[in-house]
Amino acid sequence: MPQFRAVFLLLIAGLFVWGGWLFVSPGAVSHAPVQAYTPPATDQPISPIPPRLDLDLRKVALGRRLFNDPRLSHDDTISCATCHQLTKAGADARPLALGIAGRSNTVNTPTIFNSGFNFRQFWDGRAASLEEQAEGPIHNPVEMASSWREVIAKLERDDDYPREFAAIWPAAGETTISAAHIQSALAEFERGLITPDAPFDRYLRGDLQALSAAARQGWELFRNLGCIACHQGVNVGGNMYANLGVMGDFFADRGKPIQKSDLGRYNVTGREEDRHMFKVPSLRNVERTAPYFHDGSIATLDKAVDTMARYQLGVSLSAEQRKALLAFLGSLNGILPETAP
Numbered sequence: 001m002p003q004f005r006a007v008f009l010l011l012i013a014g015l016f017v018w019g020g021w022l023f024v025s026p027g028a029v030s031h032a033p034v035q036a037y038t039p040p041a042t043d044q045p046i047s048p049i050p051p052r053l054d055l056d057l058r059k060v061a062l063g064r065r066l067f068n069d070p071r072l073s074h075d076d077t078i079s080c081a082t083c084h085q086l087t088k089a090g091a092d093a094r095p096l097a098l099g100i101a102g103r104s105n106t107v108n109t110p111t112i113f114n115s116g117f118n119f120r121q122f123w124d125g126r127a128a129s130l131e132e133q134a135e136g137p138i139h140n141p142v143e144m145a146s147s148w149r150e151v152i153a154k155l156e157r158d159d160d161y162p163r164e165f166a167a168i169w170p171a172a173g174e175t176t177i178s179a180a181h182i183q184s185a186l187a188e189f190e191r192g193l194i195t196p197d198a199p200f201d202r203y204l205r206g207d208l209q210a211l212s213a214a215a216r217q218g219w220e221l222f223r224n225l226g227c228i229a230c231h232q233g234v235n236v237g238g239n240m241y242a243n244l245g246v247m248g249d250f251f252a253d254r255g256k257p258i259q260k261s262d263l264g265r266y267n268v269t270g271r272e273e274d275r276h277m278f279k280v281p282s283l284r285n286v287e288r289t290a291p292y293f294h295d296g297s298i299a300t301l302d303k304a305v306d307t308m309a310r311y312q313l314g315v316s317l318s319a320e321q322r323k324a325l326l327a328f329l330g331s332l333n334g335i336l337p338e339t340a341p
Helices: 004-026 058-065 129-141 148-158 161-168 178-191 198-205 213-227 251-254 299-314 319-330
Strands: 241-243 278-280
Touching: 004 198, 058 148, 058 178, 129 148, 148 161, 148 178, 161 278, 198 213, 213 319, 299 319
Parallel strands: none
Antiparallel strands: 241 278
């Protein structure tokens, strides 16, 4: 029965991925994500994170400064790093993010780590690339409540930014600080926030001793139960959409009214089949990114594992199964990027 469930869910996953690429192809070519890494061909459903990426170091340095600069917000209090804290695994450890003037967001902050491997950005997939994603928080009245005109004016008054932008994008007689250049620099820095050399990555590269016995048992269970149907690829997720509540009504059981943010992909497409459909989150460093789910409603990883097993797979886990799965998920913790601004 587990084998049948796994095969069935893999077939469903194939349909989701195929459908996901349908969202990409019509009229969206100009916003295609920049691919900094193409994983090698393998017979495994998960690929290791590379030890490094080929990035423009000038853009990375500029993007790092912009990422930590609160002047991107209207009142100079919120930077990208406010919610995507590098010391908190690229998230903020809050159920819901806080923006300008302490305003509460409606969704949990996804980690910025390894986000360049995602096929879409945001829980509802409304941004096709990291460049496009950067525009969202700046204009969101809850998050940064600013505009490109306001941000650019501030940066042009800085002593160093004009020179730093011009060194990368020279243009005689005119400013080189533009929305597109800000987005490009931020995206390049964010692409470099990878967490390589997790024990599971070493295992995939042939070091069979990199995983504990419990983690190896968890990896087998992860495949046999069907978790692998949605959590695969370099990011162990982030490459398809899936409905939250395949085998049960998660939202009815959650105990609070449905919010607009609970509609997921439906808010983007307006299609009924996309109601409660979300980009599958990455499981990389998942031990470090509590709380969980788009609404931040699950406080602990063991509870998240039980919830996913129940509502996505229709199974109740034994204590031994849960322990094994948690051991496997722990093996996805990679080396964190440097945290200095």
